[in-house]
Amino acid sequence: ETGVTQTPRHLVMGMTNKKSLKCEQHLGHNAMYWYKQSAKKPLELMFVYNFKEQTENNSVPSRFSPECPNSSHLFLHLHTLQPEDSALYLCASSQGAANTQYFGPGTRLTVL
Amino acid sequence: KNEVEQSPQNLTAQEGEFITINCSYSVGISALHWLQQHPGGGIVSLFMLSSGKKKHGRLIATINIQEKHSSLHITASHPRDSAVYICAVMGTGGGADGLTFGKGTHLIIQP
Numbered sequence: 001e002t003g004v005t006q007t008p009r010h011l012v013m014g015m016t017n018k019k020s021l022k023c024e025q026h027l028g029h030n031a032m033y034w035y036k037q038s039a040k041k042p043l044e045l046m047f048v049y050n051f052k053e054q055t056e057n058n059s060v061p062s063r064f065s066p067e068c069p070n071s072s073h074l075f076l077h078l079h080t081l082q083p084e085d086s087a088l089y090l091c092a093s094s095q096g097a098a099n100t101q102y103f104g105p106g107t108r109l110t111v112l
Numbered sequence: 113k114n115e116v117e118q119s120p121q122n123l124t125a126q127e128g129e130f131i132t133i134n135c136s137y138s139v140g141i142s143a144l145h146w147l148q149q150h151p152g153g154g155i156v157s158l159f160m161l162s163s164g165k166k167k168h169g170r171l172i173a174t175i176n177i178q179e180k181h182s183s184l185h186i187t188a189s190h191p192r193d194s195a196v197y198i199c200a201v202m203g204t205g206g207g208a209d210g211l212t213f214g215k216g217t218h219l220i221i222q223p
Contacts, residue, residue: 098202
């Protein structure tokens with residue numbers, strides 16, 4: 001599915017770095033999501049944006065900061081991460097929060 | 113919080129076999145999703161269903177709302193079906209709370 005793109009695909013960063021993950025959807029959807037997939041654990045919802053308004057943050061640490069400037073773009077700003085934050089970060093979008101979600105390819109993040 | 117359990121966790125079968133993957137959840141839902149994740153991480157949505165049965169090609173998904181249980185079946189399995197299959201449920205809050213995921217079933221189809 002090429003309707004949802006994510007950059008970069010791979011990222012290695014130190015604990016003191018600041019970086020951002022980008023997600024873009026070309027499907028005309030109005031809801032976007034960030035998910036985290038750690039090794040040996042189920043996918044976890046991090047953030048939901050519905051009509052550009054954040055509706056769920058699921059107690060995510062403040063070192064993760066989302067930004068949704070418009071309905072097509074979603075960012076995840078990262079700062080002072082920990083090694084346990086190493087994971088696959090997946091973006092998804094849907095037309096309405098109750099409909100099928102389309103996933104991007106993910107960003108594989110490694111925190112040293 | 114909904115608890116989503118999948119079984120089996122791992123499944124290895126021969127090409128051509130009929131495959132069944134099960135999913136159960138603990139709290140009422142508005143919809144259930146079956147997702148496929150290939151090595152490298154990409155996820156594809158296979159089905160979203162809230163009642164009955166859906167079929168797409170060799171894949172069939174069923175759900176029993178009263179029993180809080182769903183199954184994904186693959187007929188005439190093929191090595192390209194090898195992937196992780198993930199069950200996810202959407203709560204009754206209109207989707208604003210996102211999806212809750214099972215741990216996935218790692219399926220390998222041997223030629």
